[in-house]
Amino acid sequence: MNPYQPWKSTLAFWTMMAQAQTVIAIRMLGMAGVLPAHARENHTMLAEKGPAFAEAAIAAGAAVLAGKSPDEIAQAAIRPIGRRTRANVTRLTKPRMPRHS
Structure with missing residues (x-):
């Protein structure tokens, strides 16, 4: 086992969580009409x-099923969600011009 695997899994989890909170904040500001x-x-x-x-x-x-360690299993589960949160942060933080009526 890689001795750094638990740290990699922890970092992946907290990165995904921070991105998710960013996405939530941006979406809430959008719903409120601020952004x-x-x-x-x-x-x-x-x-x-x-x-x-x-x-x-x-x-x-x-x-x-592949016999991975618990940390590797957790990281495998986090990876797909992390891809989406990262893509959402990228998409939602692109500069947008307000629409004129």
Whole structure:
């Protein structure tokens, strides 16, 4: 076992959590009208959850069947969700011009 594996898993988890909190904050500011938000953002927010968690469960199950360590299993489960949170932060922090009416 890699002695740094627990640290890698912990870092992956907390990075994903920080990104998720950033996404939540930006979306809440968009709902409040403070930041410009895409009209379909609420739909996107709900539609992405199921597939992300299903992919995480499948990745964790595959890691279990491959005989991976608990840290590797956790990291496999976090990876798909982390990809989505990272993509959301990137998408939501792109500068947008407010729409003129």
